[in-house]
Amino acid sequence: MTDSINLLVVDDHPLFRQGVVHSLGLEPDLKVVGETASGEEALELARTLLPDLVLLDISMVGWSGITTAEKISIACPATTIVMLTVSDDKDKLLAAFKAGARGYVLKGVSGKELAQVIRSAVAGEVYVSPSIAAEMLVSLTQGQAPDPLQELTEREREILQLIGTGLTNRAIGERIFLSEKTVKHYVTNILQKLQVRSRVEAALVANRHGKPARS
Numbered sequence: 001m002t003d004s005i006n007l008l009v010v011d012d013h014p015l016f017r018q019g020v021v022h023s024l025g026l027e028p029d030l031k032v033v034g035e036t037a038s039g040e041e042a043l044e045l046a047r048t049l050l051p052d053l054v055l056l057d058i059s060m061v062g063w064s065g066i067t068t069a070e071k072i073s074i075a076c077p078a079t080t081i082v083m084l085t086v087s088d089d090k091d092k093l094l095a096a097f098k099a100g101a102r103g104y105v106l107k108g109v110s111g112k113e114l115a116q117v118i119r120s121a122v123a124g125e126v127y128v129s130p131s132i133a134a135e136m137l138v139s140l141t142q143g144q145a146p147d148p149l150q151e152l153t154e155r156e157r158e159i160l161q162l163i164g165t166g167l168t169n170r171a172i173g174e175r176i177f178l179s180e181k182t183v184k185h186y187v188t189n190i191l192q193k194l195q196v197r198s199r200v201e202a203a204l205v206a207n208r209h210g211k212p213a214r215s
Helices: 012-025 039-049 066-076 090-098 111-122 130-143 154-164 169-176 180-196 200-206
Strands: 005-010 029-035 053-056 079-083 103-106
Touching: 005 012, 005 039, 005 111, 012 029, 012 111, 029 039, 039 053, 039 066, 053 111, 066 079, 066 090, 079 111, 079 169, 090 103, 090 130, 103 111, 103 130, 130 154, 154 169, 154 180, 154 200, 169 180, 180 200
Parallel strands: 005 029, 005 053, 053 079, 079 103
Antiparallel strands: none
């Protein structure tokens, strides 16, 4: 028979904590070996009990769940940490994982689902509640910078291509029948749009994203 997964439950809301303890206690392979309302006591219990997994709330009086997670992960590196919280703040989620958490579960999850998350986390998997994971995916996708070359006009692309060949502003002007001053103005715009500081960096960006297309 597989050994039980020993758990420490940490939440400063007694009624909720007791409900979690009761629910998890119904699972034959899960065993709650300790519970507490404070991060400070959680660290001491983790050191004493060496649980397989700690369920941590984020918002608690005294040490926050983030602080507690960081201290437990340092003191008991073999113990898996899963946050169980009402907070869907993406900054807190990232902070929790940075502190050593392996799971981030929103309260409202069923007892069966929580039990499965615990098993997965102890097995080495990472878990984030689907709703907040979807939000993060959308925000990350929206935050991705588009191809910087798409920000350039047709004329700017043409000039960037000539910069890549090593031509000076004067030589570029002679090639496309513009004054050196006008070319310099275009080059300034190109550097700003590509967020680079020099012609060399601009050429490198162009090469990294493929040569600008010519019409």
